[in-house]
Amino acid sequence: MDEEQESINSYNSEESYTQVPQTYVPPSESGSGAAGTGNRRASGGSSGADSAQRLRLVPTETVKSLQDIGMSQQAPLPDVNAPAASQGAIFPEEYTLETPTGLVPVATLHSLGRTATAISRSRTRQLDRNESVTSSLRGEKDADAEDEAAAAASAAAASEKGAADLDPDIEFVTFVTGDPQNPHNWPLWLRWLYTIVLSILVISVAYGSACITGGLGTVEKKYHVSQEVAILTCSLMVIGFSLGPLLWSPVSDLYGRRVAYFVSLGLYVIFNIPCAIAPNIGCLLACRFLCGVWSSSGLCLVGGSIADMFPPETRGRAIAFFAYAPYCGPVFGPLVNGFISVSTGRMDLIFWVNMAFAGAMWLIVAFIPETFAPVILKRRAARLRRETGNPKIMTEQEAQGLSFGEMLRTTLLRPLYFAITEPVLDLMCFYVCLIYSLLYAFFFAYPVIFGELYGYKDNLIGLMFIPILIGASLALATTSYCESKYLQITHRRNPTPEDRLLGAMIGAPFAAIALWILGATAEKHVIWVGPASSGLAFGYGMVLIYYSLNNYIIDCYAMFASSALATKVFLRSAGGAAFPLFTSQMYHRLGLHWASWLLAFISTAMIAIPFAFYYYGKALRGRMSKKNYAFDGME
Structure with a gap:
């Protein structure tokens, strides 16, 4: 079997092609690959078009192969870190299971006994493979545009009521066996290094909430306010902690933890500047509240990031560091800034130090790769759709269109x-x-x-x-x-x-x-x-x-x-x-x-x-x- 016929999912065993059903998809470049002879919607044109649109084979999972890796008719509960769309899913294992081929057809899940009742077939019905074959021959730019349009159509159709079942032609993407992109497969020392870095991030956020408690007198003196008003600079940031997760949790589910960290912590660093140079107490209080909203991603997402990297049976010890950090972080506030307050009497220096700490952690955390499996697989599905021209390769979260x-x-x-x-x-x-x-x-x-x-x-x-x-x-x-x-x-x-x-x-x-x-x-x-x-x-x-x-x-x-x-x-x-x-x-x-x-x-x-x-x-x-x-x- 030649190179063009190898699976796009890094499933390279030639023997496997005779053991699993074949999904016929167009090659990423016209005229490459072997001729296909399947009965799935591979072509819709003339025989000349058939010869120009040669197909290659992509293995997918069978009922037997899924049973061999432990899947049964009864769907388990989603993992703690599964996206919101996983409630009621027919394939909640998608984000934790590794399969030999990396593709699980919905038809195979139906044969296994998995069913869903709230998802419309029509959201992908309009994405006929005959159209996808044509789009694959129009060049990469046009294919990307059609891919985006198809995704938009899928999202629009997701709101339909009275839906039946998932389109059986959909193929869910999973991690392949031993997948290096699966955070559970990263070296243990690396996962613990990331755990410690993320725990320090939590300490830096919690430190920021209490940093001013070591110098409340500087706020009272600068703005001529009472102690109760000065205390609000601490309380309002903590209130921001309670509201921020309403924003950053959905951002994390849709775009990934890296995006949520990078945007939110960047805003947190920036908003320490007006805290340091605030012309009046109102500006300071407003910016402290916003600092709480922006920085709250460090409190609401870090536990999930750590859990992303460890299976349930071993994540308890790692999560213990997360439990330690938000309670120790505030203690450093009065411990460090008490000396700044007494030695300099400068309120602004307290916030400059906090900004430096937050900025350092922002830059360090930016080097941590994406850990959220649904987003990793969503990006892989998008790449596979571009490479194959098959718009029905997706994650279940995308299929549900939340x-x-x-x-x-x-x-x-x-x-x-x-x-x-x-x-x-x-x-x-x-x-x-x-x-x-x-x-x-x-x-x-x-x-x-x-x-x-x-x-x-x-x-x-x-x-x-x-x-x-x-x-x-x-x-x-x-x-x-x-x-x-x-x-x-x-x-x-x-x-x-x-x-x-x-x-x-x-x-x-x-x-x-x-x-x-x-x-x-x-x-x-x-x-x-x-x-x-x-x-x-x-x-x-x-x-x-x-x-x-x-x-x-x-x-x-x-x-x-x-x-x-x-x-x-x-x-x-x-x-x-x-x-x-x-x-x-x-x-x-x-x-x-x-x-x-x-x-x-x-x-x-x-x-x-x-x-x-x-x-x-x-x-x-x-x-x-x-x-x-x-x-x-x-x-």
């Missing part, structure tokens, strides 16, 4: 629906919100305790946050133990979402203990080590709780994990923005002891949540949830 507007409505409405109808999710999100809020409360409780009680300036107050970093680092080591225990469970039986709560059960008492210590040691005659040591326990419990509950929410709402996480991000950010606005007043009104103890009472009551859900979670989910969205609900 538009940006439809995806935006999904990302906006479903999280709100979950917030209203899912008390289990609300309770877990409330706990996450409390822990995140307490972290920001520390930023304003410490200045009262160490500034007013001990007389420390911002630079020394910032040093008091170091124990939180130490505790969080210890928690990161503990997550490895939690992952080992979880893997042991998976080897014995099918795990449940409640098996993810071990970390929260370990960490929950430490968050409460930290606040009891902080309240009990807030006395002038007690050396500063007492209240500062509370950060050690808080950092340890904080990361373990967040890591564990994050995994629990994903497993509980596996069918719509991204929407459930969006609900969590919204509620968490709202709490983180609200607490700084009243923490200082609370400590002044209630006193140093009772302000901490009030939060300690609440944290102590919340200890029961992970234990209660560990023992009774499945029954509670069955009683309180509208539907069981977890994997065990599909059994």
Whole structure:
């Protein structure tokens, strides 16, 4: 078999051509390839045109070959990182499965027993292969134009109601066996390098939210405003964190994570400039809010980027770094900028440093290749359509034709629906919100305790946050133990979402203990080590709780994990923005002891949540949830 007849999917085994059905497509250059004799719509013209339009063979998968790699009639749940269009898909494995040929016909999926009821055949009916054969002979420029027009026609037809089934002539693109473009096949050291870089990106974004807390006095002095107004420079950026995912998640689904990172982080870097040179407080507050919206991609997409590179059974340890980063990042804000504030008194320098940190991470992250499998395969499908002239090679996301507007409505409405109808999710999100809020409360409780009680300036107050970093680092080591225990469970039986709560059960008492210590040691005659040591326990419990509950929410709402996480991000950010606005007043009104103890009472009551859900979670989910969205609900 000559070179022109080799598969465009890098499937080069000559023996395979006799083992799989052949898709007849025109060659990328007229007059090349071998003559084809198939019964699919290969030509629509005269015999002279037939001789000029010689066809080559492209292997596709059979029912047997799909069964041999583990596919069955029952479609599994989509992976956590699957695009929104994968809900109800007939081929949800498309983005995680590797096949020998890289092409899976819809007709073969139908023969396997997979069906869909909400997708129109007419969206590709107009793309007859007779037209595609002709377009392949018109030159690359005209072919590209027709390809774009065909894609637009497909998207327009996607909105039709009362649809039947997918066009059986469609061929879905997958990764081929051992595909080097599949992030799961990248070298392990490279995947961990990218994981560390992305975690540092999260730290830089979280650092930006709290960078001004080390120099609130500089804002008050420059703009002649109260402390409450100065605190808004922190709160408004955190509010931006809650709204940004509504924009960047759909952008990521449609155009890829690299595009979302590059655009959003570039805007974040730029908007630090008006923050530094803002002529008035209104300009500063508006730009800080926009900085939160732009930079939020680093919080809402990094977990997905890390999960893109690791299969479910090994991604837990990598995700632990993501759980560590957003809680440690804000701690560097007062730690670094307290010294800038005291030594220079310049507010603008705080933002210039933040801009430099964000700019460096923007440039570094730009070198990370695309990790989102749906976008990688979508680009491969576009290339194959150009090379073959076959417009019916596509991903299932393209076949369903989900538009940006439809995806935006999904990302906006479903999280709100979950917030209203899912008390289990609300309770877990409330706990996450409390822990995140307490972290920001520390930023304003410490200045009262160490500034007013001990007389420390911002630079020394910032040093008091170091124990939180130490505790969080210890928690990161503990997550490895939690992952080992979880893997042991998976080897014995099918795990449940409640098996993810071990970390929260370990960490929950430490968050409460930290606040009891902080309240009990807030006395002038007690050396500063007492209240500062509370950060050690808080950092340890904080990361373990967040890591564990994050995994629990994903497993509980596996069918719509991204929407459930969006609900969590919204509620968490709202709490983180609200607490700084009243923490200082609370400590002044209630006193140093009772302000901490009030939060300690609440944290102590919340200890029961992970234990209660560990023992009774499945029954509670069955009683309180509208539907069981977890994997065990599909059994």
